[in-house]
Amino acid sequence: MKQSKWGMVVDLDKCNGCQACVVACQSENNIPLQKKSDYDENRVIQWIRVERYWEGSFPDVKAKFIPIMCQHCDEAPCEPVCPVYASYHNNEGLNVQVYNRCIGTRFCANNCPYQVRFFNFWEAEWPDSLKNQLNPDVTVRSRGIMEKCTFCVQKIRRTKRDAKVNGFEIEDGAREINPACVNSCNTEALIFGDMNNPESKISRIKAKEEKKDGRGYHLMEHYGTSPNVLYLKKVDNSKKSHSH
Template identity: 65%
Template sequence: MSDNSVKTSGKRKWSMAVDIDKCTGCQACVVACQSENNIPINTEDLFKQRRAIQWIRIERYWEGEFPNAKVRFIPLLCQHCDNAPCEPVCPVYATYHNQEGLNVQVYNRCIGSRLCVNNCPYHIRFFNFWEPSWTDSLKNQLNPDVTVRSRGIMEKCTFCIQRIRRTTRESDKNNQQLKDGDRRLNPACVNACPTDALVFGDLNYVDLDTGEKSKVAKLKEESLSKNGRGYKLMGELGTEPNVTYLKKVDADSGHSSHGGDSSHG
């Protein structure tokens, strides 16, 4: 136990930073998430029914009229709120907060009352309206580390908890410190992002050799300081999300804004 505490830097708290200025809307994260987490195939039909499941989605907003239109992307995933509205309302404790700051979903307990999704201001929880199915050719690509969810239950982004678990277990076993930005630790979406718009890590991480903090902690600290670009999505609700967004910088105006920011005004 004491040995371990040398190698880790205290209690872990997972967090993510999303730099909207870097996001190109390429949807690589969406596809990566889809294949990592055994998300059912979203057919055209399912999109028409508005029942598609995308743990991370790129919301696209237009600003301005046609010739001068600007496109805005905002990757939206579970915010893993510290004060999550979805948690207290679940009658069966199917969703709760774990000790590492993650908002986790226990599929076996879920009865599908859908109270949690109604209370999620980010609409980032998904319900399995149908029994998921894969074509035979795709069945072998299912990730064995991730449960295949049946119909009638909620699911949502887990920050790829299977990857976090596997990597932390290995490093704890080998008595090594987890490296910040380890690709085995990062969620699939972060690894897939070509522009590094998504940054993932442990907020309490301190490198035992260099004494440096993790990248996400630094980003969060800098961006949320007085003149930083950072904000919390719908921060006025007090949900205390673990995802920090960084505003887009408009080259022409020098003034930054984007479509998903929902502060009043």
């Protein structure tokens, strides 16, 4: 089987900022409940977050949403700085975090231009009523270590294993392999897939939108991180000049 290279496309034109992806991510990946104090202290853990920006002045104000998760950069700045190889690049193009190797120097978080790496300041806690909904495939992270979006690597692993055992082909865009955020997105603003497969939806979108007049762009390209997440510009019909 050909080596996969996972990637994501975020179509900003379709994103309505509903935050379903945030909730889905929270429950799939055993992220502790974020209390008010966490927001006050700026210590929220959201592997995917929807950033909201206001544009224009009063009567003509527009909200713009941009979901930001780990960009799984090919040239990830967080990887070389980790002294213990907790942050490394696997052969499927994923930037993965090894929780039990992490010692919590937080160097990776400093060196991430996208601010998608999170530190466990406190021990993770859930109310008793929620303890049974924890995902058994995902580690509950102890305090003192970094964590971040994994593109739901547990789903990728399980589906690949199942496919091998049961002998079926993994369908492009199958719910079994899509990350929780993609599955939960009701406007299909998030598209996940194998970029090494030329037939996949994501490859076709990339081929179309990465051209010169396409809508595709990478976040903060000037850092030279070559991310695997492609953003598609919002189409603004009210004015012709583009902005992002």
